[in-house]
Amino acid sequence: MxxxxxxxxxxxxxxxxxxxxxxxxxxxxxxxxxxxxxxxxxxxxxxxxxxxxxxxxxxxxxxxxxxxxxxxxxxxxxxxxxxxxxxxxxxxxxxxxxxxxxxxxxxxxxxxxxxxxxxxxxxxxxxxxxxxxxxxxHQFCGSCGSKNFTTEAGFVKVCSNIKCGKSHFPRTDPAIITLISSEDKVLLGRSPRFPEGMYSTLAGFVEPGESLEQALEREVFEEVGVKVKNIRYFNSQPWPFPASLMLGFFAEAINEDMNIDYDEIEDAHWFSIEELRSLKHPSISGGFKLPRVDSIARRLVDNWINKFN
Ligand SMILES: [Zn+2]
Structure with missing residues (x-):
């Protein structure tokens, strides 16, 4: 891996x-x-x-x-x-x-x-x-609006208002990203923000009070209407562009029929192993691209393809 x-x-x-x-x-x-x-x-x-x-x-x-x-x-x-x-x-x-x-x-x-x-x-x-x-x-305190000063060699900001004095720490936002499979096919979709022709695994931010598994189930159902089971953790990828931590999972679909939310997802399909290898899909004219090599999305897809080698 x-x-x-x-x-x-x-x-x-x-x-x-x-x-x-x-x-x-x-x-x-x-x-x-x-x-x-x-x-x-x-x-x-x-x-x-x-x-x-x-x-x-x-x-x-x-x-x-x-x-x-x-x-x-x-x-x-x-x-x-x-x-x-x-x-x-x-x-x-x-x-x-x-x-x-x-x-x-x-x-x-x-x-x-x-x-x-x-x-x-x-x-x-x-x-x-x-x-x-x-x-x-974080130039200003989120609690009282006073100016923050920097300490701990840049890793802590402290509110300059003595009555407040709140410390602020660097934030990173967890996001789940998941490769959903159904037997030997996987589900990839594209957001309108993606580079042209690129299809990727589904992803979304974790909300307060939510477990990673719940976030995954919610995001997948919201985006494509698919229910999932057998969620397994894969690996993580810091993605400070600007402040995310991507947590990669595999999951299996309970239903293959999709109900796509077109406000979030422009297009989504099930891809066979041959289609992933050839970068061609009958419903996508001119072929498609996989995610960038430095992304965890790509590592999830590559890991899946390698299972069939
Ligand atoms: Zn303050």
Missing amino acids: HQPFYASSQINRHGDFRSDKELIEKIISDKKTKFVPVLKGKNLFKQSNNNIEACFFNTEQLKIFNPNGIENPIFLGVANNTNYVGIDIDEHNSKIDLWCSENSVIIDDLRKYGPTLNDIDASFLSLNNGMTFWHKN
Whole structure:
């Protein structure tokens, strides 16, 4: 089974470093530290030979954009004896656009290049995306509306109103994703938001007070009118685009007849193993595409196909 993307086992987040302000200061001024930039929610990449690589900054380069020091650096962790610190580059900083064009730096969505990056870089970039998104959306206290300040090397925000003082922690939203089978066929559907021709497993967010199994049963029935049994956990996939954790399951259909909710799903079909292999289906003209390789949807489908090899 393939390991999840964006979750390298070679990374140590070193949560124990976060409250040591002196150590974090030292890391931030260390010339060897790699700074992971995010700009307008996107990542920076550069061409290296024939490959696309993640673009990191060192302390000297950072001074170009932030001569007064960086605001709210996020200590992301350590890999191969190198410290990684996340930064959100101010999108109104005029120097960055010029610097990017002079250095042929590509600004784009991590999902475009993620599968080709090395595991450690892709994981730090995705972690930083999730963290900087959370920072942007938690500048003010959700309880009293006062400004939050950042502590624990970027992993906690605390309300500045002494009477409130509420701590806020990074959020991740659980979502179930499931491959539904009926004997040797599986159910795939497409949302209008999907890339053209792509069919994928069904997914949805878990609601408060709901178990994962209940969320799965509810989502599948709402979207395609199919009841399921024998729910089995597969694997998970962090998906900080911007803040999800995908929990993958297999489930078996009780009924094959579908009642599609066209407000949510544009189209759905049962696919045989031959149809999955050939990417052709009698009801889809011009063939179809499977989900992107870095997604858990694809791992669920590949796992299913491999059972028949
Ligand atoms: Zn507050």
